[in-house]
Amino acid sequence: MNTSPAQDHALPAIVAEDLAVGYDGVPLMEHLDFSIAKGEVFFVIGGSGCGKSTLLRHLIGLQQPIAGDVRIFGESFVKADSERRRQFLKTFGVLYQSSALWSSLTLAENITLPLEEYTDLNKRERAQLARLKLAQVGLTGYADYYPAEISGGMKKRAGLARALSLDPDIVFFDEPSAGLDPITSREMDELILQVRDTYGTTCVIVSHELASIFAIGDRVILLDKQARSIIATGPPKELASTSRDPRVLEFLHRGDVIKPA
Numbered sequence: 001m002n003t004s005p006a007q008d009h010a011l012p013a014i015v016a017e018d019l020a021v022g023y024d025g026v027p028l029m030e031h032l033d034f035s036i037a038k039g040e041v042f043f044v045i046g047g048s049g050c051g052k053s054t055l056l057r058h059l060i061g062l063q064q065p066i067a068g069d070v071r072i073f074g075e076s077f078v079k080a081d082s083e084r085r086r087q088f089l090k091t092f093g094v095l096y097q098s099s100a101l102w103s104s105l106t107l108a109e110n111i112t113l114p115l116e117e118y119t120d121l122n123k124r125e126r127a128q129l130a131r132l133k134l135a136q137v138g139l140t141g142y143a144d145y146y147p148a149e150i151s152g153g154m155k156k157r158a159g160l161a162r163a164l165s166l167d168p169d170i171v172f173f174d175e176p177s178a179g180l181d182p183i184t185s186r187e188m189d190e191l192i193l194q195v196r197d198t199y200g201t202t203c204v205i206v207s208h209e210l211a212s213i214f215a216i217g218d219r220v221i222l223l224d225k226q227a228r229s230i231i232a233t234g235p236p237k238e239l240a241s242t243s244r245d246p247r248v249l250e251f252l253h254r255g256d257v258i259k260p261a
């Protein structure tokens, strides 16, 4: 189902090259250079309003960069024509902060929407696949429920089931733990790891949940509003224990003043 013929999966899933992102031609962040390996759980972190969601919007093609490039498995997403962009989009799954489920549709119907748009599956096959995706996220038996009938954590799971409907290479998460209690948030973390471990899916997560970042993050980039760029890149635990930058230590130690050894 997932066709990305020109892409070389031996290459990094995502490379940002001297990327500038912002609004109306005014950059919020500039000179962003980073690379995300296939199968990595990669966090974009930073204080409120620094531009994490804005960067995410650029990575998923909702906004065109002011400068620089984004390459997906070696191929420029920024320079792709509209047909090629559509093919790229088929290989992305996105879980929005609000879960973005259609309230008038059942969970199964929410999941079959992208299948209707992007696949040739018939109605019965789509319904089967929707049930399978719901089972993958622990929602067996909830296919005919409406979003209003389930909890916040279940909505996030259903949103993830929809994001997984086209067997994406890369799933983007905007604050997956927002509004969840610590236990439900940990369950979401486990689900993200399960998806990565089972399918080798690359997971790009915008978050400021330190518990999640340390629990499941392979690597992070830390954005800084004043610097208007990335101020640290690496495995979160390593950064927390070895960085000598007070801004990095402050963020990763929740404002506690901790001096590196």
Ligand SMILES: Nc1ncnc2c1ncn2[C@@H]1O[C@H](COP(=O)(O)OP(=O)(O)OP(=O)(O)O)[C@@H](O)[C@H]1O
Residues within 6 Å of the ligand: 023, 028, 046, 047, 048, 049, 050, 051, 052, 053, 054, 055
């Ligand atoms: N559509 C828009 N037009 C102009 N400016 C915007 C737009 N959307 C967001 N901004 C501004 O861009 C800046 C970064 O916002 P963004 O939502 O990317 O930050 P964030 O790091 O994700 O924040 P948070 O952690 O609070 O969600 C903010 O100052 C915001 O007001």
